[in-house]
Amino acid sequence: MDLRIKEIEDMSLNAWPSHQMELYDGWILRFSYFYTHRTNSVEQFGSSTLPWSVKIPYCESRYARWHTPTIFKISPLVSTDFDYMLENRGYEIQHTTNVMYLDLAEAKINYKFSDVTVLDYVSDEWIQSLFALKNTTDPHHLRVVPSMYAAIPKDTICAYIEKDGQVIATGLGVIDRSYVGLYAIHVHEDHRHEGYARQICTAILTEARNRGLTSSYLQVVEGNGDARKLYEAIGYQFLYQYWFRVRP
Numbered sequence: 001m002d003l004r005i006k007e008i009e010d011m012s013l014n015a016w017p018s019h020q021m022e023l024y025d026g027w028i029l030r031f032s033y034f035y036t037h038r039t040n041s042v043e044q045f046g047s048s049t050l051p052w053s054v055k056i057p058y059c060e061s062r063y064a065r066w067h068t069p070t071i072f073k074i075s076p077l078v079s080t081d082f083d084y085m086l087e088n089r090g091y092e093i094q095h096t097t098n099v100m101y102l103d104l105a106e107a108k109i110n111y112k113f114s115d116v117t118v119l120d121y122v123s124d125e126w127i128q129s130l131f132a133l134k135n136t137t138d139p140h141h142l143r144v145v146p147s148m149y150a151a152i153p154k155d156t157i158c159a160y161i162e163k164d165g166q167v168i169a170t171g172l173g174v175i176d177r178s179y180v181g182l183y184a185i186h187v188h189e190d191h192r193h194e195g196y197a198r199q200i201c202t203a204i205l206t207e208a209r210n211r212g213l214t215s216s217y218l219q220v221v222e223g224n225g226d227a228r229k230l231y232e233a234i235g236y237q238f239l240y241q242y243w244f245r246v247r248p
Contacts, residue, residue: 043073100236101239124146181218
């Protein structure tokens with residue numbers, strides 16, 4: 001197996017903390033009021049000593065207590081037998097995601113980004129702008145998500161584009177080891193297909209390369225053809241896929 005997969009899976013956990021987390025026999029249970037699948041799911045990160053027949057019901061009881069669906073992340077690091085077991089228990093596949101990799105030396109980022117503001121921290125204004133772009137209104141999310149961004153233990157490259165006094169595009173780079181992970185690339189629906197997402201990505205990757213970083217990764221939901229086309233134009237290549245098993 002490609003060693004980059006384990007590396008990126010570890011870094012993605014660092015990059016996007018959950019509101020609450022519980023360690024359980026080599027598994028981590030993540031809870032964030034179902035803000036995203038990733039931050040509200042079970043991930044396997046170490047060896048287990050207990051049988052799955054014990055561990056799965058325990059996880060189900062924990063998520064029932066939190067009044068959210070029970071979700072397991074299935075990556076290439078997870079046994080295919082475990083995936084089959086969840087399928088037999090009635091778990092459905094949701095939110096299949098492609099992870100893409102980029103060697104920064106080969107990045108095609110000769111593209112203007114003069115309109116992009118770049119910060120080395122995640123500001124409150126950036127978070128509120130992200131909420132507006134995503135139409136986030138859930139009171140739990142409005143309360144806990146800022147603390148999740150504040151809990152990121154790594155250096156960040158925070159970018160946005162403002163037009164006529166309104167933020168119309170955002171992006172976040174999270175630095176870990178020699179990588180920068182791209183997150184929160186969002187563009188206002190009235191300004192899509194105008195090059196703003198590419199400007200955001202270019203600004204973050206340029207800053208990352210200036211800091212001596214050598215690699216980048218990102219995650220794009222299967223079926224988002226426009227985003228994948230953009231990332232491939234920059235030079236990203238498909239590396240692996242993961243999905244979530246969700247109990248209806």
